Amino acid sequence: MGAHVQARHVLLGVSGGIAAYKSCELTRLLVKAGHTVQVVMTAGAARFVAPLSFQALSGRAVADDLWTSRAADGMDHIDLVRAADALVIAPASANLLGRAAHGLADDLLSTLVVARGDIPTLMAPAMNQAMWANAAVRRNVEALRGDGVRIAGPASGPQACGEVGAGRMLEPEDLLWEVEALWQPKRLTGRRVLITAGPTFEAWDAVRGLSNRSSGKMGWALARAAWEQGADVTLVAGPTALAPPWGARLIAVESALQMRDAVHEALDRAATDIFIAAAAVGDWRPAQTSSGKIKKQPGESPPTLTLQTNPDILAETAARADAPFCVGFAAEAEELLANARAKRLRKGVPLLVGNLGPQTFGREDSACVLIDAEGHRELPRLPKLALARIILEDVAARMASPTLSDPS
Ligand SMILES: Cc1cc2nc3c(=O)[nH]c(=O)nc-3n(C[C@H](O)[C@H](O)[C@H](O)COP(=O)(O)O)c2cc1C
Known part of the structure; x- marks a missing residue:
């Protein structure tokens, strides 16, 4: 891998939304692109997708408990984010966005958000369209943007609840672009x-x-x-x-x-x-074109194509x-x-x-x-x-x- 396709370490936070399944694919794409991924799940996220899926895709045990650290000094809530080149939260639930906007640290993932320092951070919201339109959610999102968090999406379209509107998590392929863009210098802003x-x-x-x-x-x-x-x-x-x-x-x-x-x-x-x-x-292009299909006539020599x-x-x-x-x-x-x-x-x-x-x-x-x-x-x-x-x-x-x- 050259300097322009560099392997990085991504701390991928998954919170409790139906879009959590799409983050399995995001994990796979990040790994395929040469990166390493440490997944952190909220208790809500683990209701939607089993941690074992993320473990298998990332090749690392999922971290999901503030009180059960793998670090000898018990400091996973700091160490995990210090080791990362980016903190990516996908999906970011309304609840997670609210906790992050207010600096609450009541589980492993939200504590890592508060401890993130200045590492590039991206959140990919995913929720019902009325939840996304809710005034409190809007305030939280603006506060996070103001704190330098990249908010990626959401997209509009049909939702799992049957409603249609803005709130769909970006597709994993699009999120891969978003994540890798975090590490690129912004030399062409305004161009x-x-x-x-x-x-x-x-x-x-x-x-x-x-x-x-x-x-x-x-x-x-x-x-x-x-x-x-x-x-x-x-x-x-x-x-x-x-x-x-x-x-x-x-x-x-x-x-x-x-x-x-x-x-x-x-x-x-x-x-x-x-x-x-x-x-x-x-x-070149054909000099003469036909709006119908030129028919092959039995026994006739092939037509000449003039350009x-x-x-x-x-x-x-x-x-x-x-x-x-x-x-x-x-x-x-x-x-x-x-x-x-x-x-x-x-x-x-x-x-x-x-x-x-x-x-x-x-x-x-x-x-x-x-x-x-x-x-x-x-x-x-x-x-x-x-x-x-x-x-x-x-x-x-x-x-x-x-x-x-x-x-x-
Ligand atoms: C079936 C189901 C689907 C849900 N989908 C979403 C969702 O897409 N986005 C969201 O913000 N919350 C969703 N929720 C609500 C969250 O799971 C709930 O707010 C939870 O407390 C989030 O916790 P967490 O942010 O710690 O993961 C859903 C709940 C249920 C039961």
Whole structure:
């Protein structure tokens, strides 16, 4: 694991709500991401999910009793939180939020909250929509925010009680993003970032078309890395199999023309600081399209597919009077450095990320080279999220130092 995907120790507090079962999955995801997890449960939480489930998933006995410490000096209520890189409470019940907001320490978890010092702390509320709307709960949540606690969610939707509204705990995948964001420096707070991702699909007829092997994973990783650093993120994406990214505004498109329109609309709507063109935009589209399905006639020779050139979204964006800081991506098949250098100049962008398409498309990891007017910097094969974090760190440094953002 490199510095940009660092293993951490998470103290995961689970309080008494029906969403406690989702925290089993959160535990699994945290462990899968390389972190260690110590679960602490309230007595209420243990009514919903057996501690043994969390023990099996985290590989550690659950701590649930203030008076039964595993530490020789009996100080689990201090030691557990001192050892942690983050305190995460999911689900955070109305009761737990109230106790935390008022500094009450009447069981192990609430005592750990009071003893937390300055470690990053996140609470993921989960409750019935009327409970979430309750004035006392609102006051407690605002007090906790004021105390520096990150309140993640809740989401809106159907609830276990049959009612519909705000109060659902965030999904475990989204909470994983939230937890890992706690450790990222906020270099892009107040910045607006627009990212394109995925392939395009260029329809030929009602059922056929041209596309490519881009999975969208690099664009998703960039959206996540930008959001983690505090940016307001819009992601314009061609067809992918990926779930909408937490924290980013997703605009789903299909073709290069639609992607171009969506990009210009986003740029027109709000002043944008950074544009990252990670999508694998089809270079060509069928010159003629059919709204129905082109029929195969027995004995007839196959039809000829004539192509026309798609617009260059990156070059167009870089040429706008209000151009953001533009970062291009080049997926090359060979001669990576030479081709990517030429592409940077052709597009007129200050920074270009070059990688080898066949060794990148669809994979969880990639290796790339960052090219600017001064030279190039090779990044080793790493998970795409780690690469995205390095790229965003590099871009943030350039934003802070205007001489580094010269496209020449
Ligand atoms: C079936 C059931 C479901 C509950 N779901 C929630 C919930 O989703 N959120 C919540 O804040 N409280 C919920 N409660 C109430 C809490 O469990 C109760 O307030 C408890 O005292 C919380 O204690 P704790 O915060 O120490 O875990 C539920 C209670 C029951 C019986």
